[in-house]
Amino acid sequence: MTTRARAAALVLYLLVAASACATSTEAGGGYAADASTESQGRSDTGGGGPSPDAVVLGDDATAPADEAGEDAGDDAPIITKSCTGLPDGTPCAPAPDICHDAAVCMSGACAPPAAKADGFVCGKAPDVCHVAPVCKSGACAAAANAQDGTQCGTAPNACHDAPTCSSGKCGAAPAKADGFQWSASDATSMCCGGNEAHQSDNDNCGVCGIKCNASNGESCSVLGGRYFCRGCVASSACWSGCCSTSFSPYSCAASDCAGNCCPTCCPAGTHCVSGGGTSSDYCSY
Secondary structure, three states: OOHHHHHHHHHHHHHHHHHHHHHHHHHHHHHHHHHHHHHHHHHHHHHHOOOOOOOOOOHHHHHHHHHHHHHHOOOOOOOOOOOOOOOOOOEEEOOOOOOEOOEEEEOOEEOOOOEOOOOOEOOOOOOOOEOOOEEEOOEEOOOOEOOOOOEOOOOOOOOEOOOEEEOOEEOOOOEOOOOOOOOOOOOOEEEEOOEEEEOEEOOEEOOOOOOOOHHHOOEEEEEOOEEEEEOOOOHHHOOOOOEEOOOOOOEEOOEOOOOOEOOOOOOOOOEEEOOOOOOOOEEEO
């Protein structure tokens, strides 16, 4: 082989060797990169996920702390059973009922609730004939009766008084006495059986209960300042049994028709009064 041939062969060998080294380096670098990447992936996967012994807390785990924070911000006073380190008078328990005060701290201990003073109002009166219940010896007593005579209603008319309480009950409205002048501006007004009447009424002429007999010609009118059933014809038809002829027109009088008053003729609650020459005898309260 000539010298030129050997030189050419050496150059070719060097070129082949250099090419092989470049291929090996690329292959080695690619493997290292892949391995590194794969290792990193395994590391990321391991670091990102939980270990078998890890405890994962849910959202609810923080709820107690949040609630505690909300409670702590309430404006309501904090009542505590422990009085350690608290000044005397600090509330330590709520009042058990309306007739006791709230318990307070005394000398480091929660003292029993003190009873409120007797007479402290602890409820509402059930009706007008009772007073509001009050505390007595730490208990709310039953509502006491209102004083007898306490007005508990309104009168139905001018011939009744307003009803009043008696032994805790509202009584009926009492009627005023027959003959009571129920209107100060009307001298003829009078009460009859709890009803408003007048002395000039044919059903209560002069006094309650004297009725004028229209069939006997009678009607209620004045004689000598008094009201009589006048115009009578027969004594037997008069309420009193006497049709007096002393005055005209004739009047049914509270008389025996012999000049004497007839006390038994007048309605209950009235008495016989002599006319004295100005009128026939009449009944009056």
